[in-house]
Amino acid sequence: MRVHFIAIGGSAMHNLAIALHKKGFNVTGSDDVLFEPSASRLAKYGIMPAQEGWFPEHITRDLDAVILGMHARIDNPELLKAQELGIKIYSYPDYIYEQSKDKVRVVIGGSHGKTTITSMILHVLQQAGKKFDYLVGAQLAGFETMVGLTDDAPVMIIEGDEYLASPIDRRPKFHIYKADIGVISGIAWDHINVFPTFDNYIDQFKIFAETIQPNGRLIYSQTDQVLDSMVNSLTIDLKKLPYNLPEYTIENGVTSIISDGKKYALEVFGQHNLLNIQAARLVCEALEISTADFYTYITTFKGAARRLEVVGKNDNATIFKDFAHSPSKLTATIDAVKAQFPDRKLIACIELHTFSSLNKEFLNEYAGTMNKADKAIVFIDRKTFEQKKIEPYPAEAVKNAFANTNLLFFNEPEELLKCLEALNISNANLLMMSSGNFGGINLVELKNKLL
Structure with missing residues (x-):
């Protein structure tokens, strides 16, 4: 079977490509940008595209299938060529x-x-x-x-x-x-x-x-x-x-x-x-x-990556990172840490990163979600507003939406990092929650400074 991936670098896409390669399929692919760890993992199996970009000449009638990733646009030149040739096109769930x-x-x-x-x-x-x-x-x-x-x-x-x-x-x-x-x-x-x-x-x-x-x-x-x-x-x-x-x-x-x-x-x-x-x-x-x-x-299950994952700990403090970003996930994660460590203070920091969480109307869904934290911090990278073409809003709008006037708000990673590095986490837990990366903050380096 010859299968070509359009937008092979996606998280699920590159893993499916590797799985089919290991199953004996002839796998090729393309993408306009390839990040780690996708690039290294594709290279390991010899299916890394030779260069970034879209190449409709790679779409030929001898392909058995094209698998289309969500990252590709509907006017993608390889997609248009596959449609023109009548090649069977699948989504990865298909x-x-x-x-x-x-x-x-x-x-x-x-x-x-x-x-x-x-x-x-x-x-x-x-x-x-x-x-x-x-x-x-x-x-x-x-x-x-x-x-x-x-x-x-x-x-x-x-x-x-x-x-x-x-x-x-x-x-x-x-x-x-x-x-x-x-x-x-x-x-x-x-x-x-x-x-x-x-x-x-x-x-x-x-x-x-x-x-x-x-x-x-x-x-x-x-x-x-x-x-x-x-x-x-x-x-x-x-x-x-x-x-x-x-x-x-x-x-x-x-x-x-x-x-x-x-x-x-x-x-x-x-x-x-x-x-x-x-x-x-x-x-x-x-x-x-x-x-x-x-x-x-x-009893031997240690958890999935970025789900209350321990970044570091000592006898009286733990730093967790978690994928929580929606209101329900935020509430559940904060509740879990408070219940597990009732005698420790909780410093909770969430980065709002997804389209839904940044929508000013949806923001009100976060009301009360951080009230159990002893110190609550919200971060929105200024660049994220720009990338998603959303009008930035001030700290007061965030505090009102979360219904928490004591909440701290940052929109520059450098300012957030200063705040985090100044924390005293003796007899406390630090919970860092995001589906992004806090503007590039290195949590391992932060752990080394705080612990």
Whole structure:
């Protein structure tokens, strides 16, 4: 099979390219800009484009398929050439389905927790010695790539994003996979540039549930009232499996789940992670792993990258980095750290980076989300406003939206860094949350100075 990737440098795209190359496909690709780690990883497998740019002459009739990344524009010259020649064009979720249509497909959706739940399932299946294919949105310890494809695995575990599939396929990705087992962790409005109202956003999860195959299973968090109401309104033929918080204790900074009279000490913490574990447990039980075995295996799960990841710690302070950026993720992450370390102060810093979080109307959704932090800091890189062509707004607008007059606001990375370096984090935790990079601040260097 000869497959060409347009915009091969994307996170999911380059991982799919590597997975197909390892499966024996003849893989080529192009992109107008290639960042790390994509560039080095593509080079390692000999599929790094010789030069950056778009080259329609590389699109020829002997290609079996073109896979189109979200980063490409609809007037991309290679895309236009493929359309002209009538070559089959797939989005990457389309091609993931193509590679898994004869397997049992487990699709994990939800506004938060998708990557962590997927990672938990993969960890347990690996510990249990099961064969599986996978697509996950973060680099995991013990997994070389974020996509794994084989001919003989009977099941594929797929992280199902609700964002759009490609520039020419405006369906949410998780509508395409046709799950046999579907998971929804929760519904909290996001991607407002695509889903302008909350009702429209909720509809995407209802459609996802309706794509679950006949006699399939829907695993969902009953703690989310919006989600619970949506699931109860469904009239389709599937098995509904709700989950709630398990019995647990927190002792000496360690969270343990209690099941059948036995304690299972965890390396992760927070009620959101306890809920994630219950979603993963129900999936694994459907894949014939017992409850006791699941809890035994999950005790060695250390978390997904950038999900309450420890940057550094000493006896009385820890610095975490986390991917939290939406209001629901921000609340859950702050709650988790405060509950795990009730005797320590919490300094919480969030970078608003996504289109939704920067939208001045949506900003009000953050009201009260940082109130449990002892010191709250919001950062918006001035350059991000410029790049997204959004009119900057002053500190007062941010403080009003967050309903927190004590909040500190910065829009220059240098000023934020000065503030962070001056912190006293003795008997305190520092929580750095962003889907960006804080304007290039090196968190390892910051850790070395503070600890």
